Amino acid sequence: MFGRKFTEFSCAAILILATPNLTAAESLRDSLRNAYQNSGLLVQNRALLRAADEKVAGAVAALRPVISWSSKFSHSYNDVANSDSVTTSLNAKWLLYDFGSSDLQTDALEKTVLATRESLVSIEQNVLLRAVTAHMNYRRSVEFVSLRSANVELIEQELRAAQDRFEVGEVTRTDVALAEARLASARAALAGAQGDLAKAAAEYHAVVGRKPGDLVTPSSLPKLPKDASAAIATARAHHPNLKRVQYEVAAAELALKVAQQAYRPKFEAGAGLSNVDLDSSLTRNLSLTVSGPIYSGGAIASASRAA
Template sequence: MARMTKTEAATDNRSKGAGVHRFVAGVVAGLLFFGAPVTALSETLADALAGSYTNSGLLEQNRALLRAADEDVAVALSALRPIIGWSADVTYSDNEARSLQTGGLVRSTQDTSGSLGLSAEIVLYDGGRSRMGVDIAKESVLATRQALLGVEQNILLQAVQAFMDVRSNTEIVALRRNNVRVITQELRAAQDRFEVGEVTRTDVALAEARLAGANALLAQAEGDLAEARAFYRFAVGRDANALAAPPALPARPASVAAAQDLAMRSHPEILGAQHEVAVSDLRVLVAKAAAIPTVRLQSRYGLTEDLDNSDYSRGGSVGIGLTGPIYQGGRNSALERQAINRGTAARSALYEATQRVAQNVSTAFARVDVARAAIEASDRQIRAARTAFEGVREEAALGARTTLDVLNAEQELLDAQANRITAVSNQYAAAYGLLAAMGQLTAQKLQLNVQVYDPGAYYNQVERAPSKISKQGRQLDQVLKSLGRE
């Protein structure tokens, strides 16, 4: 093989350098485009949270369950009020009789009579069972409210994850598309240089292989983005269009201990378990009071009239009744022991809830630190990868590096940027996960631009058990109709 002259070598290096420069220019332009801030974005994280709060069917389901629990208070309260009833009947009788009194003759009689009766009854004393039934219903309402808050936290945390997934996958798709575009340019340059004999077939094959790999990564990224958009539609209730950059991370307590202390005071799982313990204690008292006699005031008034003539009878009575068990086959004792054991289980559930919440807070706190460290490491990796890429680019321009070296350096830089995108998404998910672990991820505490559901509004309307014919009862009918439940 003939040796190249210095002039030919310089020309060859300049030719290779020009091809490399074209490739590098495409890479740098793509990286600058990717790193530039995106403007005119509309959907914010707060918008997504508000959408999930407003459109969640699961929240609506649990709000309805809470309203049903509110009605249990009205049902329990009715046991303390008089029970008034009525009865009425019309009776026709047709009889035949033969006896000594009738002289052995058959006589038939027909009679039509009507009666109307009213009754009233009220419990005067039952050992406090009815009053404790009201207290049990009220504690159950408070426990159900905490369960609703727990669902609300899960819905909002799901929206945060959906928002960050769409954003991060959108950025990764842009990164992968830019990678495909750049490698496509390099492949064309390699083919041009191969045709003029500047590079070998190996350089072209390397570029083709790298392009195929880049297309595979792009297809995977586009699939992940499609999944993220579908999940966003489920979590938020609408399609994800342009998403704005997320706001600053929410503040967190200074230490794990401070975060756990806040969680012990405000986490709905713990508060709900506390109300369940109160319910179990009241049930034990109700079971113990089962042997206490019940005293009732009873009154009746009735009218019976023969419709075939003017005969009638009318009268009423008022009395006090006393009832109580003597022997029920051990039923009351079994119910008392059952209530005691359920109370023990409720206390164990409360202890388990406090331990689980404390662990979740500790884990979430650590995840925030891990995500922050991952971002810092990614930043260092990006700086180092960019420096390496620029160095390889210059060396390739001088002929000291190959096309593969430039491709590898560019790929490392792109991978570092992708890692940072994922780390930022993880950081936001961890930060809002910490809020949920502390019981602070609610629409009210986040001050979302929504009409916050008032759990006490319906309760205040039904607490005194209004009748259906009362003004308040008619208002409740309108409320249920507006909710689409009638």
């Protein structure tokens, strides 16, 4: 008895899962979620944002000490004797002061990160808007196919009625021909609606990442601003494209200052330890380096003008 009930339950579950009409309905929220999760464009731009973040980390690292090591093996020989030596060294270098050029570079890259983030928000909006459009276009196409199909059925009934009335002599052959022409036109409209439905389904699949199921029409519209002026004010304050351009302008201004700082000198401190053949005493050294350009063939001025 239990085995029979289990078999019946299994068959019913298989039928439910295999029948498209019995699957759970998909709301607009489901379409938006799937589009957000499956969009390759968003994956790409998230990677670009992470890359921009790493550039900031690289710029910050320029203000920190850099420690390196090296080991050198050398072999020398002449007509009298041969000798081998191994030199091991440990060095540290630290940028002390560059008149704020590194800080400006870091600030410019941070502005670039913010601009990239707003660009990602804009792309997210476009992806979600495309998902909404695909969802609603598919729902519209489904309704059009239903209407065209019902229209074909109605005209088929009218054609049968016209043929019956022609057989009893109530109408002429012309009336029957007109009914047949209307049926052909209705079938052509149905074929067009079915083509639009296939195209809408393909667009939905491309945007959302899965084939459309039983899509549900939203029950209410989103809240809108009271008037056009309020909408424009909201867009000016929050639109990601405007905010992105503002950050890009700020980054460009900082890049100009960085280019102009290239004429300034840099102060660097250094320290090192070295040893030859691992048995001699350690050699220690400390250094303070001041460096700056004297002549660059116009490269610095060209970079400043470009910035």
